[in-house]
Amino acid sequence: MSQFDFSELGPDLILDAIESTGIYPESGLLALNSYENRVYQFVAEEKKRYVVKFYRPERWSDEQIIEEHQFSLELAEHDIEAVAPIEFDGKTLLEYGGHRFSLFPSVGGRMFELDDLDHLERLGQLLGRIHNISDAKPFEHRLTINIKQDLTEAAEYLRKSELVPRYLQDAFFQDLDKVITLSCQHLPNNLKNIRLHGDCHTGNILWQPGSESDDAVLVDFDDCITGPAIQDIWMMLSGDRQQQTLQLDTIIEGYEMFRPFNHEEFAIIEPLRARRMLMYMTWLAKRWSDPAFPRNFSWFNTDKYWEQQVLALKEQLSAIEQPLLKLGY
Template sequence: MTFNVHEPTISAEDTTPEFDFSQLNPDLILDAIESKQVYPESGLLALNSYENRVYQFKADDGNRYVVKFYRPKRWSNEQVQEEHDFAQLLADNDIDAVAPVRFDGQSLMEFKGYRFCLFPSVGGRMFELDDLDQLERLGQLLGRVHALSAESAFSYRDTIDIKTDLETAFEYLKQSQLIPNYLQAAFFNDLELMIQASLKHVTNDYQVIRLHGDCHSGNILWQPGQEQDDAILVDFDDCISGPAIQDLWMMLNGNRHQQILQLDTLIEGYEQFRPFDRSEFKLIEPLRARRMLMYMTWLAKRWQDPAFQRNFSWFNTDKYWEQQVLAIKEQFSALQQEPLKLGY
């Protein structure tokens, strides 16, 4: 089964109150950007982001930028700064990652109650999951990222705790009253089985390191180079601490044979720069279950935001929850199989 969610997930403990960006109008956006002596000469192109508000533009200095306005109260200032500092650390060590622009040493700015930052706009093609050459290059990139990130730790960012994340999200959905009455028994019974099956694979014997955290194809750009093409990481908004496999498993799709080939290719590239603990392979399906459940929770927690009701109108429908019952059954089945294993 393939289940790649291309939207950020939120901590199950997130208690962000109802909020929308209705006051973030074009004039305020332009005033915020110009407060840093950057002057747009093009219009603002809204990019595909629901958690935050993100716009691309060309400035009068000839450069293209992306401005990002953070959803209030989701992350603390310290957590946002760690996001910026982590991306900057990678960039400073010639690792392909996009870090925010700094103004007098400061990357996180505030304007009329909104926190924002500016990034250089980076071009590139979409990363192709079925291209083994690209997967090997990505493995090399992630090996370099993790070799550096393992040298220190986050102080403020969250840490993946599969058991707590699954159980807390389960309780939130149970209290949300979003699941139709006629589906509740089947949904929560199957969900509980999926969680129990996930926890059978979970141990705490893995090394916890700093991670990109949301490493899917939408957050990887493929850039042509003079000698060879390269992958570049963008959007560290969900950087987190946890097992290294979290930054690799979302690259796996298709049947079991295809996933083993993809994993083998990633690890081959990765281990040119850092050894990989293969015991973490048993966490792939529990992490997939975690992402499934936290995606549902993310939508539930954000449902009062008008942007979510416009763009995810299918969420509050019987059909959606019927599909989730089937998806949970499929994931439970995947958890019954032996973890992926390489032939060496």
């Protein structure tokens, strides 16, 4: 998997794959910001905009990708604003020239604004509606969040990779072990797992004022996963403690208009943040042999980067040690 670099996926193959569906691009291919897959936007002859996504081999199985597609299609059937793939003869996952790909409608919108409380409340409403549908049945093939296991496996991979400079290893891994230990101490016993978007951050949300439904539109379900509901919320929290409390309060107020929320899940906000930090480091490490990664992440695997990660771990350890966020109602 780490050796694959999309080197054979040239413009001719991409265009031939698209045209195999009966859709004929009129414009050129605009590469969109995606390092894991290869994603391009184009305008077809009928003047409609589309997005084509070519999936990285061995990352997800066919069953996992199809389950992702079925989830977004299920949401669309319930009038949820989520971008779902286009079906061709009942299939959403297609193959051409040894590459798996899918086509999506291209949707527009403004950047989602974290400091706009109206945006946050509407997002909370949208997530409450989505999670009502998510709770109806489980994923069978997608991954499940396991904070202890995910943190432990990421740490072990980094140890074996020997990417951390020798002079920083003691400080880095000592703090990392403390983060893992303290994170695991915060895990409640009664967490409920449901189907999730999994990667709900501002880059995957579009704001469409005046749209027919929720105004906030979720895109890119590539990382959909099974886990606790707070996973789809915590990435909206930023700033100091007062700011995060206000953001969380606003989202949950919107969420609970459609679905009750288990406030005990607030205990894993910082452990989930630690999990994302570690998984991002290991993701870069695992993909480093793909030429696209050294080209676009030239700062990774430098002494300065790992020095910054030592500081980030200390800050995260301090955040985990802080009293839990608590709403005012």
